[in-house]
Amino acid sequence: MIKPTSWSSREESLLLLNAYIDDELDAASALDVERRLESDAALKAEHDRLRQLRGALASTLAGERASDDLKRRIAQISESSETVVVPLRSSRSSFKTRDDWRRLAVAAALAAFVAGAGTYGILRPDPASNDVAAIVADHRRALLAATPYDVASSDRHTVKPWFDSKLALSPQVVDLAASGFPLAGGRVEILDGKAVPVLVYRRRAHVISVVAVPRVGTGVTAPPSLAEARDGYFMIRWRGRDFDYFAVSDIAEGELGEFVARWRDAAADH
Amino acid sequence: MDDKQRFAEVVLPHVDDALALARWLTGNRTDAEDVVQEACIRAFRAISSIRDANPRAWLLAIVRNTAFTWIAKNRPKVMVTTDDEETFGRVGLEMVEPQASPETVLIEKADSEHLHNAIAALPIAYREVLVLREIEELSYQEIAKALSIPIGTVMSRLARARNLLIQRIELAGTGKAGVA
Numbered sequence: 001m002i003k004p005t006s007w008s009s010r011e012e013s014l015l016l017l018n019a020y021i022d023d024e025l026d027a028a029s030a031l032d033v034e035r036r037l038e039s040d041a042a043l044k045a046e047h048d049r050l051r052q053l054r055g056a057l058a059s060t061l062a063g064e065r066a067s068d069d070l071k072r073r074i075a076q077i078s079e080s081s082e083t084v085v086v087p088l089r090s091s092r093s094s095f096k097t098r099d100d101w102r103r104l105a106v107a108a109a110l111a112a113f114v115a116g117a118g119t120y121g122i123l124r125p126d127p128a129s130n131d132v133a134a135i136v137a138d139h140r141r142a143l144l145a146a147t148p149y150d151v152a153s154s155d156r157h158t159v160k161p162w163f164d165s166k167l168a169l170s171p172q173v174v175d176l177a178a179s180g181f182p183l184a185g186g187r188v189e190i191l192d193g194k195a196v197p198v199l200v201y202r203r204r205a206h207v208i209s210v211v212a213v214p215r216v217g218t219g220v221t222a223p224p225s226l227a228e229a230r231d232g233y234f235m236i237r238w239r240g241r242d243f244d245y246f247a248v249s250d251i252a253e254g255e256l257g258e259f260v261a262r263w264r265d266a267a268a269d270h
Numbered sequence: 271m272d273d274k275q276r277f278a279e280v281v282l283p284h285v286d287d288a289l290a291l292a293r294w295l296t297g298n299r300t301d302a303e304d305v306v307q308e309a310c311i312r313a314f315r316a317i318s319s320i321r322d323a324n325p326r327a328w329l330l331a332i333v334r335n336t337a338f339t340w341i342a343k344n345r346p347k348v349m350v351t352t353d354d355e356e357t358f359g360r361v362g363l364e365m366v367e368p369q370a371s372p373e374t375v376l377i378e379k380a381d382s383e384h385l386h387n388a389i390a391a392l393p394i395a396y397r398e399v400l401v402l403r404e405i406e407e408l409s410y411q412e413i414a415k416a417l418s419i420p421i422g423t424v425m426s427r428l429a430r431a432r433n434l435l436i437q438r439i440e441l442a443g444t445g446k447a448g449v450a
Contacts, residue, residue, distance in 0.1 A: 011429075018429045022403065024410050049436050056439075057404045060382035061389075064290040070303050074285055074310045078277040157307065164311050241343060268344070 013043060021050050073157060077165075131191060131213070132237075132246070136230050138189045138198070139209045139248045148207050149185030149200040159186045163197045171197050171212035171243050174266035181208065181259050201259070208249040208259060215244055227253060236260045240267070276317050280325040281310055287326065287406055288333045294401045295337040297390060301344075309336040327408055331416035334398060341394070381442070388438040396431035403428055 013036070019025050020033040037044050066074075142148040151162045156173040163170035166188060175183050184200045184207070191213060199210040227236045234256045235248040247260050288309060292302035309332045320328060389397060402413045410428075414421045 014433070015425045015429050018432065019410070019425060022410070022428075050432060053432055053436055053439075054404070056382075056385055060385050061405055063405065064286055064293050064299075064302075066285045066289050066306070067303075070289070070306065071282075071285060073307055075278075075282065077307075077310050077314050078274040157304075160304075161307060161311055164308065 014046065017043065017047055017050065021047070021054065073161070077161070132228070132230065132235060134191055135209075135211050135246045135248055136233050136235065138191070138211070139207075139233060140231075142187065142198075142200075142209060143207060147185075148187070148209070149198075150187040152185040154183045154185075156183060159183065159199070162186060163188075167195055167197055169197070169214060171199065171210075171245075172240070172267045173199060174263055176201065176259070176262050176266060179259075179262045181262065203249070203251050203255065203259070206249055206251045208247060208251065208256070210263070211246040211248070212240075212243040213246070215239075215242060227257065229253070238264065240264075273314070273317050276320070277314050280317065280320060281313050281329055284326045284329050285310070288329055290405055291330055291333050291398075291401055292337050294389065294397060294405070295334065295394065296340065301340070305337045305340050306333060308340070309333040312336060324412060326406075327412040327416055330402065330406055330408070334402075334416060384439060384442045385435070388435050388442075391438070392431055392434060396427050396434065399424055399427040400431040400435075 016025070016029065016033055020030055025033065037047055151159060153159050153162075154175070154177065156175050160170045160173040163173075163186060173183070173186075177183065181201045181203055184202045186200060187198045188195050189198050189211065190196075191211065194214075196214070197212050199212070201208040201210065226238070227234065229235070233248050233250050234253045235246055236256055237244065237246045238260065239245075245263075247256060247263070249256050249259075251259075285306065288306045289299075289302055292305040292309070293299055296302050296305055309329070313329055313332050316332075389400065392400065398417065399413060402408045402416065403410075408416065410421050410424050413424045417424070
């Protein structure tokens, strides 16, 4: 911070000059500045420069005009949010809440089943291991459901705000349609008792789930990325800036690796 | 008045202004649209508690904060906090001598591209004050409130921002005058 006492009188008069031009001075101070302008040529020159700058800014800096698309998306915030942001109001919403609990129970049961069945091989001193089991279970459950997503959209501008309104947090949502991994939508899963966002991508007839787990604290630095196979699914996990990501799918490991590489490239989140 | 109606009255009319601010803070339009959309979601969440006399300034403050969160996340290197004030404080607030160049550069006639670049090159702490004043036309008081800084800081940042712009335009202008 610059302390007022350290200002030279020159600097102080410049501040006053700016305030004068901005019409922020009271009448007495404005009069004082006007008097000084008459007698101080340097100050007058600076005054003229500032006025000219003002004119240049006004004539060249046109404001922005929001596109119809953006306006529509923003108008939608107050439409959709009534059922999403405040889920306890309507009867439809309370059904939704129950649904979430039911899903939690299913996910937990499946996680327990998977963890139980594979206990011998997978018991490693890795706290994320349970998460891995739960994520694979969740992916399988999603494949069994009518749709593997709760919001269906290939538009990241729809998916991201959906997470934002639902969870008050949203991972980066990137569109990889050009690379052959179109965005299909998103869903919310319960992992370790917390609701986490899941992005859903498609690869031909296959589904890729990207689970984004908000990072708590800094923790131990995980290896940049880690791949493993479980129950016929491949999983790659990596650490982003704010989230730990888990991509899981039944596509070939190399293909999933390519997906992750492109995703991280697009997200610029290394 | 329900939230939806309030949102329509308080937020929707100012989306263009919100976009202009976000555009100058993030540097491009695509990112600005993301920031504005996120800011509007935040605004909607807070809409029932709005007591602000100037909803436009209120929305712009949310846009500004959203943009800073976005910048911190996506371009941490651009982030300039008030701690850097001292560094930039040394960027002089000196007046250019009136007789310095006989052929006075007409700032008024500054090339608009130069002007754009000069603004974009300002440290973000100066740029936001300049944009809030010159483009959004907020008062010093409103800017101070939106940025949570004292009025004196608003004044000094604004003066420095303009000073830097003038210096840059004159530099570009004298370069051109030499060719002509």
